[in-house]
Amino acid sequence: MRWQGLVAFALLLGVLALGWTLLGDRVVESTAEEATTKLLGATVEIDGLRIRTAATSLDVGALRIADPFDPMRNLIDARDLVLVLEPEPLLEKKLVVRRLVLGDVRFGTARERPAPPAPRDGFAAQTLGEIRRWAGQFERPLLSFTPIDTLKQLVLDPAQLATVREAQALAAHADSVRGALEAGFRGLALQATLDSARALVARLEGANPVALGIEGTRRAVADVRRTLDEVNAAKRRVESLATDARSGARALERGLQALDSVRRADYAFARSLLEVPTIEGPALGNALFGDVSIERFQQAVYWAELAQRHMPPGLAPRERTGPERVRMAGTTVRFPKAQEYPTFLLRSGEARFTLTGVGGATNEYVVGVANVTSAPTMLGKPAVVAARGGGAGNAPLLALRGALDHTGAEARDRVTGEITNIVLPGIDLPGLPWRLEPGVGGSRLELALAGERIDARWTLRADAVRWVADSARLSRASMMETFVGRVITGIPELELDARLTGTMAAPSLSVRSNLDRVLESRLRAVLGEEIARAEAKARAAVDSIVQERTAPLRARVAEVRADAERRVEAATASVDEARAVLDERLKSLTTGVGGILARPK
Amino acid sequence: MLALLKLLQSLVRTLHSDGTPAQIAGGVALGAALGLTPLTAAHNLLVVLLLLVLNVSFGAGMLAWALFVPVGFLLDPVFDAIGRRLLDAPSLAGTWTAWFNTPVVPYTSFNNSVVLGSVVGWLLLFVPIFLLAHLFVVRYRATLGARIQRSRYFKAFAASKAYNVYRWFYPE
Numbered sequence: 001m002r003w004q005g006l007v008a009f010a011l012l013l014g015v016l017a018l019g020w021t022l023l024g025d026r027v028v029e030s031t032a033e034e035a036t037t038k039l040l041g042a043t044v045e046i047d048g049l050r051i052r053t054a055a056t057s058l059d060v061g062a063l064r065i066a067d068p069f070d071p072m073r074n075l076i077d078a079r080d081l082v083l084v085l086e087p088e089p090l091l092e093k094k095l096v097v098r099r100l101v102l103g104d105v106r107f108g109t110a111r112e113r114p115a116p117p118a119p120r121d122g123f124a125a126q127t128l129g130e131i132r133r134w135a136g137q138f139e140r141p142l143l144s145f146t147p148i149d150t151l152k153q154l155v156l157d158p159a160q161l162a163t164v165r166e167a168q169a170l171a172a173h174a175d176s177v178r179g180a181l182e183a184g185f186r187g188l189a190l191q192a193t194l195d196s197a198r199a200l201v202a203r204l205e206g207a208n209p210v211a212l213g214i215e216g217t218r219r220a221v222a223d224v225r226r227t228l229d230e231v232n233a234a235k236r237r238v239e240s241l242a243t244d245a246r247s248g249a250r251a252l253e254r255g256l257q258a259l260d261s262v263r264r265a266d267y268a269f270a271r272s273l274l275e276v277p278t279i280e281g282p283a284l285g286n287a288l289f290g291d292v293s294i295e296r297f298q299q300a301v302y303w304a305e306l307a308q309r310h311m312p313p314g315l316a317p318r319e320r321t322g323p324e325r326v327r328m329a330g331t332t333v334r335f336p337k338a339q340e341y342p343t344f345l346l347r348s349g350e351a352r353f354t355l356t357g358v359g360g361a362t363n364e365y366v367v368g369v370a371n372v373t374s375a376p377t378m379l380g381k382p383a384v385v386a387a388r389g390g391g392a393g394n395a396p397l398l399a400l401r402g403a404l405d406h407t408g409a410e411a412r413d414r415v416t417g418e419i420t421n422i423v424l425p426g427i428d429l430p431g432l433p434w435r436l437e438p439g440v441g442g443s444r445l446e447l448a449l450a451g452e453r454i455d456a457r458w459t460l461r462a463d464a465v466r467w468v469a470d471s472a473r474l475s476r477a478s479m480m481e482t483f484v485g486r487v488i489t490g491i492p493e494l495e496l497d498a499r500l501t502g503t504m505a506a507p508s509l510s511v512r513s514n515l516d517r518v519l520e521s522r523l524r525a526v527l528g529e530e531i532a533r534a535e536a537k538a539r540a541a542v543d544s545i546v547q548e549r550t551a552p553l554r555a556r557v558a559e560v561r562a563d564a565e566r567r568v569e570a571a572t573a574s575v576d577e578a579r580a581v582l583d584e585r586l587k588s589l590t591t592g593v594g595g596i597l598a599r600p601k
Numbered sequence: 602m603l604a605l606l607k608l609l610q611s612l613v614r615t616l617h618s619d620g621t622p623a624q625i626a627g628g629v630a631l632g633a634a635l636g637l638t639p640l641t642a643a644h645n646l647l648v649v650l651l652l653l654v655l656n657v658s659f660g661a662g663m664l665a666w667a668l669f670v671p672v673g674f675l676l677d678p679v680f681d682a683i684g685r686r687l688l689d690a691p692s693l694a695g696t697w698t699a700w701f702n703t704p705v706v707p708y709t710s711f712n713n714s715v716v717l718g719s720v721v722g723w724l725l726l727f728v729p730i731f732l733l734a735h736l737f738v739v740r741y742r743a744t745l746g747a748r749i750q751r752s753r754y755f756k757a758f759a760a761s762k763a764y765n766v767y768r769w770f771y772p773e
Contacts, residue, residue, distance in 0.1 A: 005653030012649065093707035317694065322713045327639045328677035330715030333688045335701040 025049050028058070034324065039310065041128050041302075042068040042075065043115035056090065058083040063102075066115030068128055069299060077109040078102040078351065089341040096341055100349030100369075107353065127305050134504070135298040156273070156541050161266045163259050163546045170255040171553050177248040178560045181567075184241045190571055193234045197578040200227050204585055217589055224586045231582060235575045238568065245564035252557045256550075263546055270538035284516035284523075286509065292427050293498035293511050296458050300447045301504075304404075304413050308449070311376050311383065313406045318374075334374075342375035355396045357421050358440050363395035376406035385415070396422040410451040418444040424462055433473035434485055438462035438494055454507055456500040463493045480527070487522045488515055622742070625658045626734035630727050632662030636669025637676070637726070638719040643709045661734075677715055680722050684714030687721065 029049035036044040048061020060081035080103030322329035367387035382405035402415030420442030441462030
């Protein structure tokens with residue numbers, strides 16, 4: 001042992017301690033930035049972090065969390081943060097925040113520089129990607145008011161039509177059915193059986209029991225019986241093949257019928273190519289406000305999804321990508337245990353913020369959170385969030401409450417937020433040269449997630465909306481667009497109700513508003529006839545291609561069926577004829593010996 | 602680079618009293634941990650402590666660190682696979698859970714697949730590395746050592762700074 005080595009080791013520890021004293025704040029700041037950015041999938045910037053070792057607390061000068069959906073905007077811009085940590089869990093590398101206070105929070109502030117995107121391999125970025133794909137799956141009907149007299153010439157590529165693709169697949173199936181029947185007929189080996197029967201009949205032609213004698217007759221009867229058995233077996237094979245042929249033909253018939261239902265999707269596709277205006281109420285609602293509704297829902301769903309991933313139910317080990325380093329990151333596994341500290345727990349936190357209402361009236365609000373943890377099952381309590389305030393004078397009235405219950409086997413999240421008496425952000429109407437400025441109004445968002453099921457609702461109400469025209473686009477507006485503009489700009493209030501229901505994998509969006517109800521009735525009166533004509537045009541274009549491509553297929557299917565029927569019929573007739581002749585021969589042989597040789601039943 | 606050599610030279614002078622093959626091999630086997638496993642993991646503090654207090658060649662340990670760093674990078678996928686298998690083993694889940702919830706132990710990052718795999722890999726390789734290093738030093742001294750020492754290249758080399766590094770492997 002070299003005990004003097006301890007001095008060198010102590011020196012090394014001293015250097016490390018000095019490094020921590022000098023650079024610890026910066027190291028923690030940068031580590032916290034990296035970890036929270038990875039966690040949230042949005043750039044997090046932290047300034048002025050100070051470690052108060054004796055008080056086991058952290059002071060943070062400023063915290064900015066970029067909006068993952070808009071890199072030029074900060075979702076949260078907070079100052080004067082204080083995190084009071086519990087010391088004991090720190091020994092286990094766990095972060096238990098006894099109290100978090102955010103002194104001055106602002107929402108939606110503009111960024112000077114765009115926030116860099118979240119690391120692509122991080123699961124927050126993957127969640128963001130999934131949410132974007134999820135949002136992309138909703139069908140927003142096209143809101144187009146192309147003048148009907150300038151309807152496009154419809155040029156359809158047959159390869160674009162689902163019916164044609166299905167017909168090609170069915171043609172291949174018909175060939176395979178035909179091939180299978182061919183093989184079946186060959187496998188019958190009917191000719192050999194029939195030849196053998198004919199040869200026997202020819203051999204016994206004119207023979208009688210007297211001439212053959214008893215032994216000769218017995219052998220002849222045995223030969224006839226054996227051949228009859230072979231013929232009967234051949235008949236059974238023919239019957240089995242006939243069943244297969246009928247079943248194959250029925251499958252092809254069903255395929256032909258299915259083409260008709262596929263054709264309906266092609267009608268819709270052709271209609272979309274023609275940009276035929278949408279005039280049905282629900283479709284109009286989705287077309288007018290589908291984008292803005294999905295934007296609201298996708299943000300709520302993103303944060304709920306992140307919460308579900310970061311706060312999973314149960315106590316199974318959790319895997320995460322390891323820390324970023326020059327060496328391979330590997331996988332870090334956490335092993336939660338009941339009655340122990342979770343890796344992260346925020347016991348309670350509050351944030352103070354100010355909202356501005358009508359005429360610059362402001363009010364201070366407090367939002368509180370509690371029991372936010374990486375292992376809800378260990379804590380046994382749901383994470384809760386609540387905020388309330390305002391309402392006096394012209395100040396906005398805010399009510400927020402939510403519970404994220406991940407303590408059971410299935411995660412259940414329910415959040416409701418409502419704000420009234422606030423200036424609502426403007427809404428662009430796709431396809432129209434007007435922008436809707438709702439002005440002062442109220443908005444409410446409810447989100448309920450239970451496992452895979454989602455039920456969300458977003459409502460918006462404004463009593464004095466303004467319509468801001470895009471003058472450049474307006475000057476080029478068609479007659480129909482001008483007409484639509486006249487209709488909607490005459491509507492002074494907005495009532496919007498968007499619902500999102502179903503499962504996360506297959507959600508369904510339904511948006512209704514007073515605007516689309518009014519617009520529907522006015523458009524139906526003006527455009528109904530023209531639209532019906534355009535739809536007929538789309539149907540005719542599809543029918544023409546489908547007819548051309550499916551006619552040979554229908555003929556082929558009919559041919560396969562007819563050919564199968566004909567061959568089965570011929571085979572059955574041949575077998576029956578051979579059987580009748582053999583029966584006759586057997587009868588003549590057996591009746592001549594006084595019934596000594598019994599005929600088969 | 603020269604400053605680093607000087608530092609290592611002074612450490613060797615202070616700590617390296619007797620460069621037997623076993624001491625050099627011990628230094629190499631311990632120093633391999635610094636190269637094979639992620640450096641910032643807490644267990645490497647213990648390795649450095651052992652290099653400093655055990656009567657092994659500290660300089661050989663430093664050289665082994667430098668030599669085994671590229672080996673560590675190359676073997677990372679293997680270490681990751683070993684670590685994943687161990688962390689996912691149901692029979693060890695109780696041990697990992699207990700360690701994960703024991704003070705200080707989580708700072709070793711044992712629950713990271715690369716850290717755990719590389720530490721286990723190093724422990725498995727410890728004896729082979731020791732024996733190979735021992736064999737190398739013994740063979741070197743018995744065969745090449747004396748001849749090289751007499752050569753004019755070596756004399757020129759001995760006059761240079763690099764000789765100090767070479768001396769780590771040569772008995773005093």
